[in-house]
Amino acid sequence: MSLQPISPHERIKTLDIIRGFALLGILVANMAFFASPIIYIHMAAVDWWEKAWDKWVLWVIQFCAEAKFFTMFSLLFGLGFILFMERTEAKGYSVVPLFSRRLVILLSIGMIHAFFIWAGDILLLYAVLGFALLPFRHMSSKQVLTWAIGLWAVPLILITLLFAPGLGDEFADPLWEETAYRYIERSIDVYSSGSFLDITAQRFFDYLFLGINSFLIIPLVLAMFLIGAYVGKRHIHHKLDQHQGLIQRTWWYSLLIGVPSALLQVYSSEQMLTTGLMVYQWLSVVSVFIAGPALCFFYITSLILLSQHRSWQLRLAFLAPVGRMALSNYLLQSIVCTTLFYSYGFGLYNQVDPVLWVVIVAVLYPLQVWFSHVWLSRFRYGPVEWLWRSLTYRSWQPLKQPSNK
Template identity: 35%
Template structure:
């Protein structure tokens, strides 16, 4: 059936049709993301490449900073991206099973996510991840349609869906390509042959100076400015961050494909039948990821984004490899624990928070900015990392309670409901 056929039978996934494993993982990922994001509610995003473990901290603040960097940073953003890829794959596979096209709904879903992300990054917090996810989803759709058109032309028939192994292979290749580029950049780095600064060095120094000015402006605006001032600064920050999109898109699309492969292979949709995959993912992934993180942390914790030495390149690459390996290992650990004694508790508490992951993610940003920004309680720079983590745990506990209360009365979270209505082009029933 052609992609122009009406998608009128497509509808939001009913609560009884959801894969609870994915909801539990979303809730878990939401907590990890909050533990990292909270630092940048009270610190400018221009510091995103500053040392991941601040050497000026001490005591409990240093301990929490170290734990967050080693065990959390990078891993849960990666897990969230994998889960988004699984969600998009669920939509594609449901449409294929029903014999209906999915492109119109998928396009509306991605554009709606882009709109939500833009509202978030401009009006709430500029550390948004939704815009990059939406752009990655649109790029993935374009690549799929080109592939299908080429296969129709070359084979003269409707192509079969991409297999899980092929999806995983393409995902790993896309995720790994920037890592190869980073290593090559580090290998090709060499000291200048003259004491006079080169043109590239001069331009680099100019960019550093401009970034320092942007940082100072951000600190002044977010710590003391009005809401209107903060909106203007968020626009500046968002435009500045757009420079990272080309390389970030490789990672996002790669993770979407890896997540889709895990879903399509049955590892996530039927985990009990795939324990022979999940247990090695946990038992090998955890020590391998921790070793990679240990070496990376020993080499350094900064994330240089322009000129870098070979040592720095190895440090960054090991960090990114560990982020993916540990995201998969953490997920496998949680999934294999679900049939055990902790499974019911995880399902009762993490799953509701995961079903409302988008609403909860936006709420975390709203709470964080109202606490730390000048137009809120103005706590910018006054709360150490240890108390930040305590605050995150308290807010997340309230979100788990609130999510259970809400979903006992409604079928979807509030933002999820709006997203689904736009996706499927009609008002979905929201009452439970």
């Protein structure tokens, strides 16, 4: 019996709804990175947008979206690994070579995305860190959860140790600030008027800068991978009705922890800009590592609880096709937004204020919903999903939907 990818009728609709919702959150969170040199604005700790409504939009994005959705996709990635492993082993195949090939293909897609489309890519990191899931495949769910908690604690401990000696000091450094402004100016110049070759070089620089300055994200991503693996090993996604108590407790705890920590995230970031004190920078980073996973759990459990009511399941069903082709839609977001903002497209980089980012999201995401429904009415998989599956299984998968005749 040949091993084939999961067919559309075998999919778990609630997971597709969660993926579709995550794509909306990812688009909202990424708009600042598409439209402005936000990574270097953060580096300079400068109040870049002064209008009150722009500030409100930034605060809402920070509260609702920042670090809440790459964590959600990380959890789903870990769950997907368990689903892939169980299905592969049930067919009598070895998981390691097949999953490794799947990751190598994802790595290739991520490299194309990161260096030729947009530097904020997460796929390359997922592909590399995905190999770390393999040693956990035979561990118990309790062991996996213990590792997840330990990995989540690592950045919190390191951040505290790093900042502890100077919490009462100001973090202003003239040389650091001068460098940050130089990076801001170069980004604006290259992305708004540079050639494709210039932009590619800038993308490479941005990706390396993000990687070096976001190394603490690695244990968080791994922790969320393992939370997803824990869910998969306990088959919670298959037996939602049997885990109502756990889901409801998670909803309450994540709400009670997530909302205050997200408020602290917004408050400390704003205080960091106005006071320049190191303590607020520390609080800002710590709150991100708490609020991100907490509100991620809150969103997921909210969608699960709502989906158990038929009326809400019908209301949320529009998200499922978007989630079924999440990889294609993720890449499409980058293609559309870089075309809007980069010089080889409309050249709007650093010219669009945060209020208009919301307008772009309000137009682009419904178009993705419509596109996903139309595409999946004719085809089994999204275009990139089809290619990924075909290369993984080394055979071209049927793409068109079977005829009803």
